[in-house]
Amino acid sequence: MSADPTQVLAFDPSCHIFQSNGCGFEGPGLHSFLFEPLWGDTNGLYFNKPMLLALLGSIIIVGFFWAAFRKPKLVPGKFQMVAEAGYDFVRRGIVYETIGKKEGEKWVPLMVSIFFFVWMMNLWSIVPVAQFPVTSIIAYPAVLALVVYVIWMSLTFKRHGFVGGFKNLTGYDKSLGGVLPLVMTIEFFSNVLVRPFTHAVRLFANMFAGHTLLLLFTIASWYMLNGIGIAYSGVSFVMVIVMTGFELFIQAVQAYVFVLLACVFIQGAVAEHH
Amino acid sequence: MVQLAAEGKENPLVPPWPELVIGLLAFVIVFGFLAKKLLPNINKVLDERREAIEGGIEKAEAAQTEAQSVLEQYKAQLAEARHEAARLRQEATEQGTALIQEMRAEGQRQREEIIAAGHAQIEADRKAAAHSLRQDVGKLATDLAGKLVGESLEDHARQSRTIDRFLGELEEKAEAVR
Numbered sequence: 001m002s003a004d005p006t007q008v009l010a011f012d013p014s015c016h017i018f019q020s021n022g023c024g025f026e027g028p029g030l031h032s033f034l035f036e037p038l039w040g041d042t043n044g045l046y047f048n049k050p051m052l053l054a055l056l057g058s059i060i061i062v063g064f065f066w067a068a069f070r071k072p073k074l075v076p077g078k079f080q081m082v083a084e085a086g087y088d089f090v091r092r093g094i095v096y097e098t099i100g101k102k103e104g105e106k107w108v109p110l111m112v113s114i115f116f117f118v119w120m121m122n123l124w125s126i127v128p129v130a131q132f133p134v135t136s137i138i139a140y141p142a143v144l145a146l147v148v149y150v151i152w153m154s155l156t157f158k159r160h161g162f163v164g165g166f167k168n169l170t171g172y173d174k175s176l177g178g179v180l181p182l183v184m185t186i187e188f189f190s191n192v193l194v195r196p197f198t199h200a201v202r203l204f205a206n207m208f209a210g211h212t213l214l215l216l217f218t219i220a221s222w223y224m225l226n227g228i229g230i231a232y233s234g235v236s237f238v239m240v241i242v243m244t245g246f247e248l249f250i251q252a253v254q255a256y257v258f259v260l261l262a263c264v265f266i267q268g269a270v271a272e273h274h
Numbered sequence: 275m276v277q278l279a280a281e282g283k284e285n286p287l288v289p290p291w292p293e294l295v296i297g298l299l300a301f302v303i304v305f306g307f308l309a310k311k312l313l314p315n316i317n318k319v320l321d322e323r324r325e326a327i328e329g330g331i332e333k334a335e336a337a338q339t340e341a342q343s344v345l346e347q348y349k350a351q352l353a354e355a356r357h358e359a360a361r362l363r364q365e366a367t368e369q370g371t372a373l374i375q376e377m378r379a380e381g382q383r384q385r386e387e388i389i390a391a392g393h394a395q396i397e398a399d400r401k402a403a404a405h406s407l408r409q410d411v412g413k414l415a416t417d418l419a420g421k422l423v424g425e426s427l428e429d430h431a432r433q434s435r436t437i438d439r440f441l442g443e444l445e446e447k448a449e450a451v452r
Contacts, residue, residue, distance in 0.1 A: 030286055046292060054300040062307040069312040072319040074326060087316060109309035117304045139289030143297035201287070208286065 016226035025223050028215035033136060033208070050134045057120040057134065065116075090115045090259065098263040103270045107263070110151070114144060115259045118203065122251035125211055126244050133251070136207040138200065141258075145200035148262040153192075156269040168269065191268075199261055206254050210247045217243055412437035 015023040040046030068083030076084060090112045095104040121140060125133035134140050157165035166172075171187040173180070217239040224233040416433050 033286060047296075051293065051296040054296055055303075058300040058303040061304050062312075065308060065312045069316040072316050074319060074323050084316065084320075087313070109313045110305065112313060113301070113305040113308045116308075117301050137289070137293060138287050139293030140297040140300075142289050143294050144301060147298075147301070204286075 013222065015223060017224050017229040018227045026219070028212050028219060032212070032215055049132065050137050050140075053124045053130055053132065053134045054121065054140060057124060058117070061116050061120050086116070087112055094256070094259050094263055098260065099267045099270065103267075104263075107266055111259050111263060114148070114262060115255050118144065118258050119252060119255035122207055122255060125207065125214070125247055125251065133207040133211050135203050135254075136211045138204045141200040141203040144203075144258070145196050148199065148265060149196040152262075152265040152269050155266060159270060168271075195265065199258070199265075202261075203254050203258050206250060210243075210250055214240065214243050214247060408437075408441050412441065415440070 012023065012026060015021075015026070017025070035048040035050065037046035037048045038052065065083060068080045072080055091108050094115070095108050095111050098104070099107060118135060118141075121134035123133075124130045125136075156168055159165070160168050169188060169191050170184040171191075172184060176183055217236050221233045221236040221240055224230070224236060412434075416437060
């Protein structure tokens with residue numbers, strides 16, 4: 001695997017199957033997720049394509065909601081209606097369902113922001129020219145997971161005090177008797193250490209894998225576009241289309257799952273310990 | 275894998291800090307706008323809309339209640355009017371009957387009156403005719419008798435007494451025959 005961190009295109013476009021110039025198939029890999037900085041130096045400050053997409057995505061989300069909700073009307077226009085439907089989906093469909101209306105109301109803005117942010121970052125994957133899911137760079141899911149984690153932890157200890165919060169996180173239950181220390185250890189490990197990690201990695205890995213698959217079929221379509229290979233290329237291209245549709249679905253699902261988990265964490269924090 | 279982990283930049287699970295900062299910044303932009311301005315905006319409108327809808331429903335309910343009461347009122351009034359009309363009709367019928375009865379009685383009375391008057395008139399006429407006849411017959415008879423006996427029987431007192439006596443006899447005869 002050639003790990004050229006400065007590579008911009010995911011593959012060498014001059015290379016085809018059955019050519020005598022000796023080049024081979026270069027599959028996608030980690031190098032596909034590394035970008036030459038648009039500005040600066042990778043050792044210090046720099047600015048690259050995912051960063052640009054992240055900021056651009058933010059502006060798009062803000063722009064969308066700005067246009068829809070800046071001067072909202074009692075009788076909504078089409079645009080406002082669409083935005084309201086999205087807002088209502090997160091509010092009722094996720095937050096109220098998990099945390100409940102009374103406790104959840106306060107967390108609606110955060111969850112709505114996370115949902116649309118994650119979804120937008122995922123959507124970049126199939127936006128022409130951009131064609132890269134920002135969330136397949138671990139930093140972006142990690143930041144979001146960290147925000148949720150900090151809120152979750154501070155809320156837990158604020159609600160239940162230090163001891164109560166600890167009991168809440170470790171699933172303290174007297175009736176367990178002898179196995180209680182073991183359960184508490186596992187629960188502590190699972191809740192406090194593993195959860196934020198899996199929270200971030202779940203999103204990252206899904207988008208990473210999805211993008212890799214798309215790349216694989218795209219590169220293969222191009223690579224096999226020579227001689228008899230054209231037939232295989234066609235199959236591969238059909239897969240590109242199919243996977244793009246599938247990615248569209250996965251992007252929304254992952255945004256949903258990410259927010260759902262965040263809500264479940266917070267619900268655990270505000271809930272009375274069982 | 276060990277090699278990748280050692281290199282850091284190559285490990286996809288180790289986030290470089292500039293990307294963390296940009297990620298956080300991007301998210302804060304979204305969260306800031308949505309949480310501080312746009313979502314409160316839409317929440318206000320959603321609340322207003324809910325109130326408007328609830329208010330509308332209340333208004334509709336009030337209107338329906340009012341319509342119901344007005345309908346009841348109209349129905350009551352209509353029933354009353356019908357009742358009144360029936361009563362009036364009944365009264366008119368009764369009055370008509372009474373009037374007809376009265377008129378019939380009056381007619382009967384007038385008829386009888388007219389008949390009675392007619393009878394009296396006939397009686398009076400008869401009497402006058404009889405009286406006049408008696409005078410005429412007396413005069414004719416006297417004239418005739420005077421011519422026959424050649425002497426004037428113009429002495430009124432005598433003449434009248436004789437005629438009356440004669441006619442009285444005649445009437446008596448007629449009475450006797452009848």
